[in-house]
Amino acid sequence: xxxxxxxxxxxxxxxxxxxxxxxxxxxxxxxxxxxxxxxxxxxxxxxxxxxxxxxxxxxxxxxxxxxxxxxxxxxxxxxxxxxxxxxxxxxxxxxxxxxxxxxxxxxxxxxxxxxxxxxxxxxxxxxxxxxxxxxxxxxxxxxxxxxxxxxxxxxxxxxxxxxxxxxxxxxxxxxxxxxxxxxxxxxxxxxxxxxxxxxxxxxxxxxxxxxxxxxxxxxxxxxxxxxxxxxxxxxxxxxxxxxxxxxxxxxxxxxxxxxxxxxxxxxxxxxxxxxxxxxxxxxxxxxxxxxxxxxxxxxxxxxxxxxxxxxxxxxxxxxxxxxxxxxxxxxxxxxxxxxxxxxxxxxxxxxxxxxxxxxxxxxxxxxxxxxxxxxxxxxxxxxxxx
Numbered sequence: 001x002x003x004x005x006x007x008x009x010x011x012x013x014x015x016x017x018x019x020x021x022x023x024x025x026x027x028x029x030x031x032x033x034x035x036x037x038x039x040x041x042x043x044x045x046x047x048x049x050x051x052x053x054x055x056x057x058x059x060x061x062x063x064x065x066x067x068x069x070x071x072x073x074x075x076x077x078x079x080x081x082x083x084x085x086x087x088x089x090x091x092x093x094x095x096x097x098x099x100x101x102x103x104x105x106x107x108x109x110x111x112x113x114x115x116x117x118x119x120x121x122x123x124x125x126x127x128x129x130x131x132x133x134x135x136x137x138x139x140x141x142x143x144x145x146x147x148x149x150x151x152x153x154x155x156x157x158x159x160x161x162x163x164x165x166x167x168x169x170x171x172x173x174x175x176x177x178x179x180x181x182x183x184x185x186x187x188x189x190x191x192x193x194x195x196x197x198x199x200x201x202x203x204x205x206x207x208x209x210x211x212x213x214x215x216x217x218x219x220x221x222x223x224x225x226x227x228x229x230x231x232x233x234x235x236x237x238x239x240x241x242x243x244x245x246x247x248x249x250x251x252x253x254x255x256x257x258x259x260x261x262x263x264x265x266x267x268x269x270x271x272x273x274x275x276x277x278x279x280x281x282x283x284x285x286x287x288x289x290x291x292x293x294x295x296x297x298x299x300x301x302x303x304x305x306x307x308x309x310x311x312x313x314x315x316x317x318x319x320x321x322x323x324x325x326x327x328x329x330x331x332x333x334x335x336x337x338x339x340x341x342x343x344x345x346x347x348x349x350x351x352x353x354x355x356x357x358x359x360x361x362x363x364x365x366x367x368x369x370x371x372x373x374x375x376x377x378x379x380x381x382x383x384x385x386x
Contacts, residue, residue: 007243028255031203035195035260049073051083051095053115058103060138067134068096080115087117094118094127106139109146192264194322197346200256201281201339202310202319208249208285209292209306238377241293245286253278269349276355276362281342283369290376294383318343341365 050072054061065074072093077083086092097115099105105112116131118124148159257274260266268274292305314320316330317339326334334340345361355362 007240028252028259031199031252031256032259032263034199035192035256035264037195048093049075049091051075051077051086051092052098053077053080053083053095054098054102056100056102058101060103060106061098064096064098064134064138067137068131071130084117087119090119094124094131096131106142107145109142109149192260193266193350196256196260196264196266196268197343197350198319198322200253200346201317201342202314203256204249204253204282205285205288205314205319205339206306206310207252208245208282208289209310211245211248211289211306214293238380241380242286242290242373242377245289246282249282249285249289250278253282267350268346269352270354272355273345273349273353273358277342277345277349277358277365280362280365280369281338284338284365284372287369287372287376290380291372294376294380313337314339338365338368 050068052061052065052068052074054065054076055078065076068074075092077095080097083092083095083097087095095115095117097117099112099114102112114131114135116128118127145159145162148162152159257268257278261268289306292309296305314337317323317334317337318326319339323331323334323340323343341361341364345358348357348361
């Protein structure tokens with residue numbers, strides 16, 4: 001009977017959540033928007049568009065487009081004015097304009113003027129260097145032929161075919177690039193996965209803490225005391241409020257995990273390990289929310305504490321900035337937060353771990369949840385009976 005009544009109290013908390021449209025936006029929509037932004041910024045597979053205007057540019061114009069296409073999405077334009085307008089509007093990252101007869105003029109050793117347009121900023125300098133390097137590679141044979149023609153006192157038309165025929169037999173210069181050390185991030189940690197893990201722990205914690213105001217309202221409006229005046233026992237009320245907080249956190253976790261997997265293709269890892277981490281972290285969030293709700297005197301105070309504590313602890317725990325780049329002292333402090341243990345578990349699962357691998361992280365979260373929940377229920381019982 002007590003469990004059934006506790007379930008009814010928990011269900012009332014979830015129904016209240018679903019009916020709050022603004023709350024649903026922060027729970028379901030906002031985390032996915034931030035995941036999208038982070039994913040596009042840090043390796044979500046997005047390629048900026050660049051424009052190429054090459055009227056009668058010949059085969060070398062096509063080669064230049066292929067060269068730029070390795071890093072950018074190249075769009076060919078028939079009108080240079082339209083291309084310039086797209087650069088100005090931000091649709092294109094930059095644009096390259098080739099003159100008519102580009103291939104023949106380069107092969108004859110003529111001085112060719114190539115137009116480059118980009119928005120102002122440091123990125124424009126780097127992009128211009130890439131374009132200049134690609135054009136210089138194309139002109140290398142022409143420069144060699146021009147040098148040979150000047151030395152032999154003949155025309156470029158004579159030396160260019162010789163340079164082209166000899167280039168196939170010349171051993172290219174090979175540059176060996178070695179990366180020292182290992183990456184601080186797992187190879188499978190793409191931009192979307194990085195954002196999804198951080199936003200999962202950030203928003204579960206933040207929503208749970210700000211939602212503690214609902215527990216304050218139940219106390220100040222006398223709802224909890226009226227339940228005590230009925231046949232509902234104290235353990236059922238305490239369990240119901242705890243399950244309500246836990247249900248809200250778990251609901252949001254399922255939404256974020258499922259949506260990021262379906263929409264962005266995020267691979268979370270071993271399902272059993274993910275379930276264990278989500279359940280244990282949700283329990284910690286529910287316990288902290290219960291503690292804030294039991295100790296705060298009004299809903300405004302609980303809401304303020306929830307926002308500042310939620311954001312501050314999340315930042316310390318690595319939910320906003322990857323903990324892999326923390327300095328040593330910050331790295332040590334981060335282990336005092338539940339976020340760091342949860343993120344460490346997610347990283348291990350993404351790197352091929354299983355439930356057995358993350359048992360230490362899950363164990364720490366479970367112990368923290370039990371201790372905090374015991375303190376919260378004691379404090380809530382005291383506030384309801386005093």
